[in-house]
Amino acid sequence: MCRRALDDTHATRVAADVISRCYRLGGGDALRDGHPLQRCMRDILAGTQHIFVDDSTYVTASQVWLDRAAGFVFL
Numbered sequence: 001m002c003r004r005a006l007d008d009t010h011a012t013r014v015a016a017d018v019i020s021r022c023y024r025l026g027g028g029d030a031l032r033d034g035h036p037l038q039r040c041m042r043d044i045l046a047g048t049q050h051i052f053v054d055d056s057t058y059v060t061a062s063q064v065w066l067d068r069a070a071g072f073v074f075l
Helices: 002-025 027-031 036-047 056-065
Strands: none
Touching (some): 002 036
16 A cells, blocks of 8 residues: 555646646736636645645655554555
8 A cells, every 4th residue: 555655646746746837837817716727726736735645655655665664554
């Protein structure tokens, strides 16, 4: 399950990068409320803060692979 958590985290990071680039290319119009890129940007940024895909996933996976995880179990 450790690999799955890393894959999910990576996919979320890639999606955030893609949406961020699209948002920048959208120019000033993308700032307006109701613009699809504005909503996507908010949604993906919120998603990157989720406990199962935040930066701590990398640390925890490393600890599991090095047999240093203190009772942590990936769900």
